[in-house]
Amino acid sequence: MARRTRAEAEATRESLLDAAEQVFYDKGVARATLQDIARTAGVTRGALYWHFKDKADLFGAMLERVRMPLEDLIDAIPAGERSESVLETLRMASLLALGQMEQPRIRRIHSIIIHRCEVFGEFDPVAMLRELSESASANTLELFRQARDNDELVAEVDAETANQTFHCILRGLLHHWHLDTDAYSLSETGTRLINQWFELIGKASLKPAARPGS
Amino acid sequence: MARRTRAEAEATRESLLDAAEQVFYDKGVARATLQDIARTAGVTRGALYWHFKDKADLFGAMLERVRMPLEDLIDAIPAGERSESVLETLRMASLLALGQMEQPRIRRIHSIIIHRCEVFGEFDPVAMLRELSESASANTLELFRQARDNDELVAEVDAETANQTFHCILRGLLHHWHLDTDAYSLSETGTRLINQWFELIGKASLKPAARPGS
DNA sequence: TTCAATATACATTCATGGATGTATGTTAAA
DNA sequence: TTTAACATACATCCATGAATGTATATTGAA
Structure with a gap:
């Protein structure tokens, strides 16, 4: 998709963190896949990799x-x-x-x-x-x-x-x-x-x- | 390898459980691979799958x-x-x-x-x-x-x-x-x-x- | 104010590896 | 001879990470 405004970007970042919380809680950190988290947040893994380096980085940010x-x-x-x-x-x-x-x-x-x-x-x-x-x-x-x-x-x-x-x-x-x-x-x-x-x-x-x- | 006596089979089962303990401790249960555990026990995954259904079964037995x-x-x-x-x-x-x-x-x-x-x-x-x-x-x-x-x-x-x-x-x-x-x-x-x-x-x-x- | 220039915020695609489970082979014990 | 106790080989799947594409937001200069 197209580029979002800074506020929107921050919103997707937050929704990714929310999704991480939920998916980590439901399936455990190890069994949680970045696909799951991105899907829960309503975006693709591309967005996730833009905001976070990897799963450890996402976990730390959470x-x-x-x-x-x-x-x-x-x-x-x-x-x-x-x-x-x-x-x-x-x-x-x-x-x-x-x-x-x-x-x-x-x-x-x-x-x-x-x-x-x-x-x-x-x-x-x-x-x-x-x-x-x-x-x-x-x-x-x-x-x-x-x-x-x-x-x-x-x-x-x-x-x-x-x-x-x-x-x-x-x-x-x-x-x-x-x-x-x-x-x-x-x-x-x-x-x-x-x-x-x-x-x-x-x-x-x-x-x-x-x-x-x- | 060849078929082992019943006592030897029980010994490999025990060594698999010992190996599971060590590998689970070192790498965590999720990141521990059955390959690691079998290698640590000095056997192949074939032996592991003979004695245990899967990782959960092995964990339970441990x-x-x-x-x-x-x-x-x-x-x-x-x-x-x-x-x-x-x-x-x-x-x-x-x-x-x-x-x-x-x-x-x-x-x-x-x-x-x-x-x-x-x-x-x-x-x-x-x-x-x-x-x-x-x-x-x-x-x-x-x-x-x-x-x-x-x-x-x-x-x-x-x-x-x-x-x-x-x-x-x-x-x-x-x-x-x-x-x-x-x-x-x-x-x-x-x-x-x-x-x-x-x-x-x-x-x-x-x-x-x-x-x-x- | 306007408009290129560029950075941003993603989506899509691809290459890779690695773990799993199963099927089959092998050999010695029973 | 049969079968237990493995080893080996194979097929499948799937998560990762990186590469690439793309359209828009932002910004600085004129």
């Missing part, structure tokens, strides 16, 4: 599109200025994060990363996950240390172990939820687990109020 | 080979007769499980399932993971309920939430470890996390002894 909200979500945790206590800030931030993970777009991307792609030539999604994990862990560790310095933690726990357990619970919950996202509500179950754990590690004297609900 | 030890590991948890308290039994069983997961064979299989395969035609590894998870969760839930009935749990926690948190911590830790298995020792870090959590959920009056080490 992740890039949601990396910002994902990283914002992590960096936003310290942004919630310590309203009452640092632990309370962490607790509320993690509940917020769980809510984000139920959004369809984020959920689909997570599902692709967790269950629908594998080590992939030069491109290694595991490395990306590792980086995200490291950065998130470093951020919250700082907060757990503040909590310890503020004497908000019970005697049995240290900041480092608490931080690790915190991320393990969240990660474990996310992975279990992705085994069957229709089985239960991530945010509801997550809220229950997180609240109970924070109740255990926080000193009773510093609790904001008795939560009578169940 | 998992079948370690399913028993994996399920034994889960079912063995209640087998550790309640020595002192139910919680103590659970704690020790989980530490045992972490140790098993560091064994090279189990580690490789886990790595393949977690990072090196994706949804796969009729064969769905996610469904298998879901079943294993359900069965393990049901087993331990019964024990957490016993612990509650024995009044071993602090007032803040209920059996159901404790069970979920327990599995989330273990699952989250396993997944994080598999991002870089050389970064730390799974059993050492796991012991620290698990011990601290059990200390939090168990009543102090029932603690077997003060663990002075750190």
